[in-house]
Amino acid sequence: MTQQTESRPVGTFRSRFMQEAEARGFVFQCTDAAALDAAMLAGPVCGYIGFDPTADSLHVGSATQIMLLRLLQKHGHRPVALLGGGTAKIGDPSFREEARSLMSEDTIATNIAGIERSLRQMMTFGDGPSDAILANNADWLDKLSYIDLLREVGVHFSVNRMLSFDSVRSRLEREQGLTFLEFNYSILQSYDFRELNRRYGVTLQMGGSDQWGNIVSGIDLVRRTDSKQVFGLTAPLLTTASGAKMGKSAKGAVWLSADKLPVFEYWQFWRNTEDADVGRFLKLFTDLPVEECDRLGAFEGADINEAKKILATEATALCHGRAAAEEAAETARRVFVSGQSAASLPTRTLPRADLQTGFPAFRLFAEAGLASSNGEARRLIRGGGARLNDAQITDEGQVISLADAVDGALKLSSGRKHHILVRPEG
RNA sequence: GGAAGAGUGCCCGAGUGGCUAAAGGGGGCGGACUGUAAAUCCGCUGGCGUACGCCUACGUUGGUUCGAAUCCAACCUCUUCCA
Structure with a gap:
């Protein structure tokens, strides 16, 4: 069972990152939240999120994760974006309906290139203390020796425990089969955490709530082999107020890459947010102050359309730049308000x-x-x-x-x- | 290695010789209503052709039959039980 591991009363965080993460709705589960909070107060914390290169662009589902990394950066901590060039060769079995088809090295390489573009757009990378780091786990996973891995890491994993994770259990219960290959994903992800800790001093792994099991496994591994305390924090799985999964639109997935989804369409996606989601999405997907988000989200009736336009423009600006976002807003105004054509339509x-x-x-x-x-x-x-x-x-x-x-x-x-x-x- | 069961369209799921491009649901698209929202209601939902039509499709390959998603054989994959 994925349990809440902390029983801290809401609003007791002292570090600015944790306060804001909580206020904006990013915190679903957290391991030892009080200690993490204290670590953040004590100094910069290096935290990472993994992105699987399963397509040549990320989609809005991943936007939450990127926003978390941004938030880390904003408060002086150091974000690490880990591209799963190595783990992509396996495929994460978590809650999947069925096994993912294996990808070729070429596909993985082009996918990574595409994803990297979005990440660079949304964060500042570099060598400074709070500049983001881009890593690829193929750098260390590719040369792992099977026997060494088993001896050194495998001993710390309990199969009984892994079987008890929701992510694995759901696959088993559905009688859908789970190959040994996929079963190893969690071990490799744990290895990643430890490796990042050793290389860059990463002490926090974040991710969607579906990653809880994998994250906790990594924390255990680091504690057992390196005797260090590291942390995990998950964000809630996003659904719209009417229960649909985020990220679907007319044309399928809502891609972050302009090559795969015109900026205008991306703007439209946010513009069409359900009323009840506006405040929540403003907090998650824009940089506007929390109070402003709450104010805008409280608009009633047709008035909330103004808030949706702000949401659309702000969210688009983060991903595609301010100028492109303004242009999309203007195009929308002409098309929908004046009923004209506009040169910047797709x-x-x-x-x-x-x-x-x-x-x-x-x-x-x-x-x-x-x-x-x-x-x-x-x-x-x-x-x-x-x-x-x-x-x-x-x-x-x-x-x-x-x-x-x-x-x-x-x-x-x-x-x-x-x-x-x-x-x-x- | 042995036994039993399963594999259907984007997904779930009915169908056990012709009336089946394949019920039903979901999802998606379009229309109405609105506020470029939600909910609701209606229509559409394999491809190609203006069209009577043709082609592709029910795990794969062969076979039986006038005719198969439906019967038979082999193979592949998955599940469960046994060794």
Whole structure:
């Protein structure tokens, strides 16, 4: 059972990091919170979070973790972002429906490169006392010897105990199978913690609540082999007020990389936050003062839309820069408030010659990426959800060409919220 | 190594020879209502073609049959029990 390990009354922290982390809703579980609090008061603490390179970009689900690292940095502590280049070769079995397919070295390398970009955008890296450090566990895991690992680390792990962790047990109970390979993930993650402690003096591992078991294992390992006390802190698993998991949107995952999700769409994701989540998300995903977040989140009715715009712009600014965020906000204002087109809507270019000839409406929607297949585009049009320059398209075979362009672009819309500009190439 | 069971569409899950592109639910998309929210209601939800249509799909490969997701064989994977 993942138990709360501390029984400290709320609001008793003395270190600024812990106070703010708690006030903003980042703290779910913490090992020996009082001692961690004291350590933070005594001086800079080095804390890390691991990111698995399972895709070439992180998504909003990971944003919480990055915000935690930022918070650490903000209060003079030192954040370490650990990329799981080594562990990615195994796959974390925690709460997974089934085994993850194994990734090739190449895939892992490109994924790491993509993730690194987002991390660098959101934190300051360098050699200063509170500059962030980027590490890759492939640096030490790759050359581990199996026998040595078993002798030196394996002896400290109780299988009985590992089986009792929720993360493992849920897999077993579902009769879904758990290979020995995956079963080792937790051991390697523990090894990471110890290695980071030895290399950089890392004494805190943070993560999502699904990482509790792995984190505690690491703490035990460090205590047993190096006789040092290190800490763990988990953030709550984020769901929206209506119970859905965070991070899904029209187009699937909400990626942090602009290559995978246009900034405008990212802004829109936050803009469409449920009313009840606004205050909570402001605290988690922006740098605005807590009191301001509470004030904005308390708006009622339509007024809260203003708070959502602030949330969207602030959250987007952290991830894509202030200028891009303002631009997305302005684009949204034009599209939704004035009902105009805007030059900074996501744009798709198609060969000029093809556009001159024209496409049947359904094909154009598919080509532009507003529908994933011709069939889907047809359904969209039949359902009355497709528009060209804000006029509903009724005939799926209607030929649309450059002649229909306004200001050199065709504005296509799927529903009220998804707009794209199609421009000729060259 | 032996025995029993399971593998269905994005997910869960029904289906045990034709009426099955495959019930139902979830998710997703669109519409209505709103506040670019939630809740609710309605429609759509494999691909290709304007279309009568064609193609792909029920773990894999073969077979039986006019016809198979459904029957048979082998194989693969997983689960449980035994050694």
